[in-house]
Amino acid sequence: MKSYLSYFNLKxxxxxxxxxxxxxxxxxxxxxxxxxxxxxxxxxxxxxSNYPMELNKLISFLWLNQAFFSLMYLWHKDKDxxxxxxxxxxxxxxxxxxxxxxxxxxxxxGERLSMVTLRFLPVLIFALLLPFPYKLILKTxxxxxxxxxxxxxxxxxxSTFLILLCHIICMFTLDEKGIVNIFMVTxxxxxxxxxxxxxxxxxxxxxxxxxxxxxxxxxxxRLYVGDINIREGIIxxxxxxxxxxxxxxIGRILSKRALRKAVIQGG
Amino acid sequence: xxxxxxxxSMHLKSExxxxxxxxxxxxxxxxTFFGYYFTILCLFNKFSNIKGFTVYExxxxxxxxxxxxxxxxxxFRGMDQFDKLIVEGNFDRLLLxxxxxxxxxxxEEINYVKLSRVLQSLVILVIALLNLNVxxxxxKVLTLLLMMLGSIxxxxxxxxxxxTYCFITVKGLxxxxxxxxxxxxxxxxxxxxxxxxxxxxxxxxxxFGFVNYYPxxxxxGRVEKKVYIFSPITTILxxxxxxxxxxxxxxxxxxxxx
Numbered sequence: 001m002k003s004y005l006s007y008f009n010l011k012x013x014x015x016x017x018x019x020x021x022x023x024x025x026x027x028x029x030x031x032x033x034x035x036x037x038x039x040x041x042x043x044x045x046x047x048x049s050n051y052p053m054e055l056n057k058l059i060s061f062l063w064l065n066q067a068f069f070s071l072m073y074l075w076h077k078d079k080d081x082x083x084x085x086x087x088x089x090x091x092x093x094x095x096x097x098x099x100x101x102x103x104x105x106x107x108x109x110g111e112r113l114s115m116v117t118l119r120f121l122p123v124l125i126f127a128l129l130l131p132f133p134y135k136l137i138l139k140t141x142x143x144x145x146x147x148x149x150x151x152x153x154x155x156x157x158x159s160t161f162l163i164l165l166c167h168i169i170c171m172f173t174l175d176e177k178g179i180v181n182i183f184m185v186t187x188x189x190x191x192x193x194x195x196x197x198x199x200x201x202x203x204x205x206x207x208x209x210x211x212x213x214x215x216x217x218x219x220x221x222r223l224y225v226g227d228i229n230i231r232e233g234i235i236x237x238x239x240x241x242x243x244x245x246x247x248x249x250i251g252r253i254l255s256k257r258a259l260r261k262a263v264i265q266g267g
Numbered sequence: 268x269x270x271x272x273x274x275x276s277m278h279l280k281s282e283x284x285x286x287x288x289x290x291x292x293x294x295x296x297x298x299t300f301f302g303y304y305f306t307i308l309c310l311f312n313k314f315s316n317i318k319g320f321t322v323y324e325x326x327x328x329x330x331x332x333x334x335x336x337x338x339x340x341x342x343f344r345g346m347d348q349f350d351k352l353i354v355e356g357n358f359d360r361l362l363l364x365x366x367x368x369x370x371x372x373x374x375e376e377i378n379y380v381k382l383s384r385v386l387q388s389l390v391i392l393v394i395a396l397l398n399l400n401v402x403x404x405x406x407k408v409l410t411l412l413l414m415m416l417g418s419i420x421x422x423x424x425x426x427x428x429x430x431t432y433c434f435i436t437v438k439g440l441x442x443x444x445x446x447x448x449x450x451x452x453x454x455x456x457x458x459x460x461x462x463x464x465x466x467x468x469x470x471x472x473x474x475f476g477f478v479n480y481y482p483x484x485x486x487x488g489r490v491e492k493k494v495y496i497f498s499p500i501t502t503i504l505x506x507x508x509x510x511x512x513x514x515x516x517x518x519x520x521x522x523x524x525x
Binding site (some may be wrong): 029031032035038039042043045046047050051052074174177178179181182185187188189194195199200246 | 287291292294295298299301302305309310312313314315316317318319430444445449452453456460461462480
């Protein structure tokens, strides 16, 4: 266990060094936050009724998404892991007396947590200082707050295992484009990062309720702004747990299978 | 020009060496693109209009922008990836050759996979046009053509400006994506829906408005003035300025060494 923690630590600390990338990331997140909120505000201003979400809840939701974007987005490709799969250095990883799955999971988790640590606070502060319709409102009640914190922690693990699964699929395809790209785009859309789930047509909402992607970003933040009630919140957390278990099992089986017939690329 | 054609055929041949990968990437590009399209359709499923613009009007705006952007990403990819040339020191190699430098930069990389996006944006353009209630005449057709050309010119200028920026910073910063991707996101809606500040920026600083908003108003018959037809032409000025800046950058360029 200790060794996995140190992988995590290593990645986390290296990640914190990339300040310039973080500034650029913050700027991008702020920019997109402003675009998204402006578009939705324009929509709400020009249509009288039938809103799937209240405007101030929606705006806060969009800002929370932007602030924690680097923890939530599923379009993540770990260059190091992909490189060792492709160039055959995976052989070295296999020589270590450690579990490949846990090792990679702690690396991905470390990198993403370092990214979000550098980024979320400036975005939140900026969003809090904006004038009224664009403003992020952090006010919530204690039960919602506690539940959404639990949901956020679980979704961090959920997204890590989803991304890890993509990388394990790469061990079969030896290519991070093609199928993996299609999987990642679908995941990104169904996670509600592109547009919030309540705006989906109803059949897609039903599909996304079953799949794990929605529980990554849509669920914890909509819970926070109070768009999901407590009962659904508790059910959602249970679904998150179930999906985490399923993903870990699938990921482990696939990685074992991939290693059994692993062909070491290159020489 | 014949040199550029040669580059084109060369890159096509090398790309087709990996057929399966090419086809799969082509398909996955389709999915990525579908994401944007899906967003607009979903939103208009819930709302009837955005500041008076209907879904097909927005799709027309959207397709003009994505057409220009993806066209440039296919044929002028080298300019988009200019920081790679500088970082790896390969730019020195190009400078030694007695050919036009811009042309050589263009020819460095040509991304045929993104052709699928050009096709998709054309399909959406056609869908939008078929569903729009517009009385077409020669002026309006001309406006549409100018919009498409203007969009290409605009993105080429943006790529060139981003490349010129690399002369100063060496490594191309992610910030440039705010200019291209961010602009693309904003300008996929008619810019009139935004607040004044945005409209000013998108008209005078990054002139997306001249490409897909002001001429759009003419096509939709919301303004009658003929001046609006020719507004995409202003992007040529923008291109000239950006090319001048680029040449200035080339003159000052000092190699990173290797």
